[in-house]
Amino acid sequence: MRLKGFISIAIMRNSSLFFIYITSGAVLLSLLLVHASFSESAQQANLEEKAMLVKTLKLTDLCLFTEARYTRHLSQADLNTPFQDHPLSLEHFPSGSFTQAPERTGERP
Amino acid sequence: MINWIEKQRYIIDFTISSLLRRKVKNFGLLALYTLIVFILASTMFFTYSIKKEASLILKDAPEIVVQKIVAGRHDLLPVSYLDTIKNIRGVAAVESRLWGYYYDSLVSANYTLLVPPANGSSEDSAHLPTKATVVESESGVDTSKPLFELNGAVLEPGTLIIGNGIARLRNIGKGDYMPFRAFDGNVMNLRIAGVLSSQSELVSSDLMLITGEDFRKLFGIDKSYVTDLTVVVNNPSEIATVASKIKKRLPQARPIIRDEILRTYDSIFNWRGGMMIVIFSAAVLAFVIFAWDKASGLSAGERREIGILKAVGWETSDVIQMKFWEGAMVSLTAFFTGVILAYVHVFFTGSLVFEPALKGWSNLYPNFELTPFVNLEQLTTLFFLTVVPYTVATIVPIWRAATIDPDSAMRFTGD
Numbered sequence: 030m031r032l033k034g035f036i037s038i039a040i041m042r043n044s045s046l047f048f049i050y051i052t053s054g055a056v057l058l059s060l061l062l063v064h065a066s067f068s069e070s071a072q073q074a075n076l077e078e079k080a081m082l083v084k085t086l087k088l089t090d091l092c093l094f095t096e097a098r099y100t101r102h103l104s105q106a107d108l109n110t111p112f113q114d115h116p117l118s119l120e121h122f123p124s125g126s127f128t129q130a131p132e133r134t135g136e137r138p
Numbered sequence: 139m140i141n142w143i144e145k146q147r148y149i150i151d152f153t154i155s156s157l158l159r160r161k162v163k164n165f166g167l168l169a170l171y172t173l174i175v176f177i178l179a180s181t182m183f184f185t186y187s188i189k190k191e192a193s194l195i196l197k198d199a200p201e202i203v204v205q206k207i208v209a210g211r212h213d214l215l216p217v218s219y220l221d222t223i224k225n226i227r228g229v230a231a232v233e234s235r236l237w238g239y240y241y242d243s244l245v246s247a248n249y250t251l252l253v254p255p256a257n258g259s260s261e262d263s264a265h266l267p268t269k270a271t272v273v274e275s276e277s278g279v280d281t282s283k284p285l286f287e288l289n290g291a292v293l294e295p296g297t298l299i300i301g302n303g304i305a306r307l308r309n310i311g312k313g314d315y316m317p318f319r320a321f322d323g324n325v326m327n328l329r330i331a332g333v334l335s336s337q338s339e340l341v342s343s344d345l346m347l348i349t350g351e352d353f354r355k356l357f358g359i360d361k362s363y364v365t366d367l368t369v370v371v372n373n374p375s376e377i378a379t380v381a382s383k384i385k386k387r388l389p390q391a392r393p394i395i396r397d398e399i400l401r402t403y404d405s406i407f408n409w410r411g412g413m414m415i416v417i418f419s420a421a422v423l424a425f426v427i428f429a430w431d432k433a434s435g436l437s438a439g440e441r442r443e444i445g446i447l448k449a450v451g452w453e454t455s456d457v458i459q460m461k462f463w464e465g466a467m468v469s470l471t472a473f474f475t476g477v478i479l480a481y482v483h484v485f486f487t488g489s490l491v492f493e494p495a496l497k498g499w500s501n502l503y504p505n506f507e508l509t510p511f512v513n514l515e516q517l518t519t520l521f522f523l524t525v526v527p528y529t530v531a532t533i534v535p536i537w538r539a540a541t542i543d544p545d546s547a548m549r550f551t552g553d
Binding site: 051 | 146147148150151154155188191192194195196197198199200203205207210211212233235239247248250252254255301303334335337338339340341342343344345347368392394398399402403406407467470471474475477478481485495496497498499500502503504509510511512513514517
């Protein structure tokens with residue numbers, strides 16, 4: 030009986046294999062969405078703690094890139110700092126290419 | 139209905155056999171397609187999550203930060219600015235901040251030295267022991283521990299509280315001493331009173347909390363100066379008005395409002411950014427090559443195949459259905475594989491592929507786990523960006539080929 034089942038899997042049609050793959054892909058993706066949803070709620074306390082640290086220490090920036098002061102404190106950099114050599118110079122630090130000059134609603138410094 | 143399903147299954151069976159006849163070409167195509175989906179999905183997951191996390195973490199950042207600008211650069215701010223700003227109507231409180239950078243040549247890393255607010259706001263309080271927001275030194279990740287304990291370690295003159303990134307980089311912990319070269323060349327040995335938790339690395343990896351007294355001693359900053367000011371406004375809707383009043387009264391001042399801080403992080407990893415446009419243009423270019431390959435016509439072998447199929451009785455609609463399934467199979471397989479791998483990459487391996495670019499030239503990099511902010515909208519966008527164009531690009535040339543005479547299709551030898 031087992032052998033029969035094994036043989037039937039071995040000679041399974043291509044279309045069946047394809048649908049099994051797509052279905053398992055869809056199920057796995059749904060499970061990842063469920064994981065994302067659960068992690069979001071599980072991480073809520075951690076996020077609040079980080080927000081509290083920001084509030085307590087009056088922090089202004091994320092510690093994403095520590096290689097230059099204008100990438101470490103993106104929001105605090107003056108507008109000319111990212112282009113220290115020349116206003117049209119290429120970005121000096123790799124992480125600088127992920128970022129943009131800080132947003133300013135007021136007058137330029 | 140059952141007949142229709144069975145027919146589609148036979149068409150799929152035939153299509154897979156047909157694809158397997160050109161194994162190298164089709165597996166190569168599938169691998170490249172999966173790679174494109176993987177890169178696009180990883181970029182999308184990472185940027186969306188980091189932006190969302192930034193907006194949640196920085197929601198309580200200072201309402202207004204006031205800096206002083208001299209000759210286009212930051213300068214120390216006189217304490218007298220405090221009184222000028224306090225007198226502006228709508229201002230609830232003004233506090234000074236003392237912070238700066240220290241370059242550690244031993245590990246070639248920059249640290250951010252910060253005086254906790256209660257310590258730096260007044261010189262009198264700088265001499266008092268301050269309750270610090272720390273946890274004990276820890277070796278591994280322990281989510282049960284809070285980021286800080288109210289009755290934890292005490293920050294007092296001669297001590298430091300360091301971020302977990304520094305502890306990892308220097309292999310030091312609570313009780314160890316760290317030497318600093320002060321502005322006058324003297325060496326200051328500061329004892330580590332505690333280490334900030336590893337869960338807070340996204341904001342505190344390179345932080346060093348120090349007393350105002352030690353900070354001034356280290357950098358030689360006079361008591362009449364601070365780094366910048368934070369302003370609390372009575373009515374949140376008046377933040378921009380208060381900021382413009384500050385600018386008016388103190389022309390050398392530069393107010394930065396919280397909204398600007400949040401928008402700075404909202405525009406991070408924007409598609410216009412250097413590295414991002416390289417990633418996107420490479421992905422788009424690869425996709426255009428795919429589409430061009432498909433849309434510019436079929437190979438002689440494929441044409442002959444269609445000719446034979448039509449000669450043995452397949453109808454035009456059957457051929458088109460076969461090619462639809464071919465496109466759908468390749469793109470769906472690439473989509474599911476690429477998206478699942480991207481999720482694992484970003485949220486389980488800490489963006490291993492992006493890490494070298496994100497680290498750049500820095501030696502001190504935070505180890506952080508992103509909260510997976512993934513929703514159906516992102517997946518739908520990815521689906522329509524990748525699966526639909528490919529499937530459509532597969533069908534269009536088939537329509538032309540499938541409508542021609544089988545005899546001429548089989549005779550066609552040019553490519």
